[in-house]
Amino acid sequence: MIRLGKLTDYALVLMSQIARRPASELHTARDLAVQCHLPLPTVSKLLKTLLQSGLLASHRGVKGGYNLARDPHAISLAEIISALEGPFGLTECSTDVGGLCDLESSCAIKDNQRIISQVLRGALESVMLSDLTRPMQLTGIRDKQGNLVPMASAAGRMQ
Amino acid sequence: MIRLGKLTDYALVLMSQIARRPASELHTARDLAVQCHLPLPTVSKLLKTLLQSGLLASHRGVKGGYNLARDPHAISLAEIISALEGPFGLTECSTDVGGLCDLESSCAIKDNQRIISQVLRGALESVMLSDLTRPMQLTGIRDKQGNLVPMASAAGRMQ
């Protein structure tokens, strides 16, 4: 299954939770852990990662906490996911080690990965954090021309 | 990183290799292992999985082998990938165990996963096996309306 790691799921929940509140409001790791039913050490680690990726801003000290670095409409799922899972399509090619993968002089695996990464990244860049905070209102995704692709149609059949 | 398992990469290479040859031609696991520079036991296992998913047809006996069950234009990457990785978005929700994830009475993680799975599946259903056999000719992907989305634009920036 193409699935995100648990930590990435948690990060999306955290980001959604923060995005639901006014932008100026600060959220402590402890509060978010309670609100999202997640263990505090995990939440703390995730917030740090999201901070380092520039998706959150932090304020230290007693009245500190985290808030979004940008508007929820300006943060794509691709950014959040790659903050947690690393850059798209960076699987180490097994042939880097010592082999020679010379199906027509270029590595077929890398070609495939390039194509697939582009497709996936393009799709995830079209969904914004704001689309997650009101799931019922997400009826379609926008392609790169800005055309609206209805959700039912984009989904295809359930597998 | 959102990356496919190694085995899925291998499966894509195998399927591409088969797709490059005439449809009627049979390919043994041994031949494919040599051609694709992959270990035979792994190739054998992958071909079995692809067979069970209905993407390959098999012919037993001395002159046996595998060939595609359908035309390369009629096999999407979504099918090949889900054959290896299982159905999209079927991560077991950690709250299934015993917890109660009652952020507004429905699980936020599941909602997110549903949305993301739909987006990813939609994207991968628009790329066909035939697009992998001639990588240089893939200049765009088709959205579900059939509109062509140019590759450079769909790709966005490299992360």
Next chain:
DNA sequence: ATCAAATAGGACTAATTTAATACACTTTAA
């Protein structure tokens, strides 16, 4: 009829990756 080549299915082990935790340090408002 027999043999050899090939697929079919399952079980098992090792390696890798991911998840979760713990601890020491820094900052800052009250």
Next chain:
DNA sequence: TTAAAGTGTATTAAATTAGTCCTATTTGAT
């Protein structure tokens, strides 16, 4: 000055994935 809150690093445990092996079945060729 103190307590609350973020920062950084290291370590351990759990889960998943990758890879291999063995045995049975089918079938074309001799």
